[in-house]
Amino acid sequence: MTTGKDLLDLGFKSGKWFKEALEHINAHGLAGEAMLAYLREVGPPPALPLLPAPQPFFENIRADTAVEQQNIDYVRLSMQQLMRTPTVVTGAVMPDACPAGPPGTIPVGGVVVARNAIHPGMHSADICCSVMLTNLGKADPKTVLDVAQRVTHFGPGGRPPERQYPLPAALRAALAANPFLNSEKDLSLAQEHLGTQGDGNHFLYVGTSAATGDTVLVTHHGSRGVGARLYSAGMKVAERFRQQLSPETAPANAWLPADSPEGESYWAALQLVRQWTKLNHQYLHDDIAERLQASVQQRFWNEHNFVFKAGDLYYHAKGATPLAAHFLPDAADARRIIPLNMAEPILIVEGDVTANNLGFGPHGAGRNLSRTGHKRSKADKTKEAWFAEETRGIDARFFFNEIDISELPSAYKNAAEVKRQIAEFGLARTVDEIQPYGCIMAGDWEVNAPWRVKKRQEK
Structure with missing residues (x-):
């Protein structure tokens, strides 16, 4: 026997x-x-070993300082390790690249192409982090920002019941039919988080077009709790596949075979989260425009944390702007949006697929230091002094009235240098710039979080 x-x-x-x-x-x-x-x-197929050498990837970045060089060295090390993952075909690094985890983790500003595989860790928890632009004609920028501050919602949690936007029945039914999105918690968050922007580097920006002088509204945020829960569920399923298919692969780079039932359901879930996130932006823009009684002249959007498909190749963009038309089949406009920092213009670009950009551009200015590292570097002045100095000439606001020094312009790479490298590497063409009037960000909401207030009271 x-x-x-x-x-x-x-x-x-x-x-x-x-x-x-x-x-x-x-x-x-x-x-x-x-x-x-x-x-x-x-039986299960033989385990796939790591590739003997990294697959090639393109570096569309250069350093002008020692700090930037250290950043690039870390990014390069991470990409070299990641590019040995058995599914990987090629990749690219953008001028805004910066580390996003331990070595071997896809960096911010990274693009990784995999064959017949979806890697949840390569799009991260902030699925479909994206930007939307609405042209409001000759509306007064200050009035737009004042109205926007009354409309938007930053910080943890969702909108209170009396301020919630309706979740369309068809979208709710589609979420409920997908095994990755059908829990009561998922459906509850899909309702509560509509019209919310979260925290961190997410923003609401008002400026004027250099080309037309029109007032423009731009929002930046992702899929909130809906996407975060999908990411967690996807990583768990991918880990089961990793243990079976390729134990040598780092857990952060686990994948779902795209042609498996789980992979097909996950791909469908990603598209639903994309639809939800687009609606999340639209509700804010429509509400603001309606209160202003302003006519919408034009609107377009693009994600920069997502997975895009071309045949059996899956393009994982972790903070990279898709330029190729086939990546955004619902886009009626060829223009894409690249913000830099609160005090700099937002770039409106167009671009082509090239050998070194793989159909992508940068998504912003990126960081050279972590948030904590940046705060340490600014210890010689108060946060109020740094805020006054770095936001001179713009109407910068924090939703919770607490300055987040890690989101001031100096926290990011030099915007002019990022623009130069976009041109140097032929990544995209700038067709307009949105000059800043002002912006709203979450700010350091944790300063007055309930647990901190309680701790201060106890002291």
């Missing part, structure tokens, strides 16, 4: 399939080549 030890001795990996396979082998008296042929048919 054939036993599990016999299968292990033959080099097969144990699993739930052993029981059924052994029953079949012993019931039919299989042995020798006939048994091996059956086992190869029903």
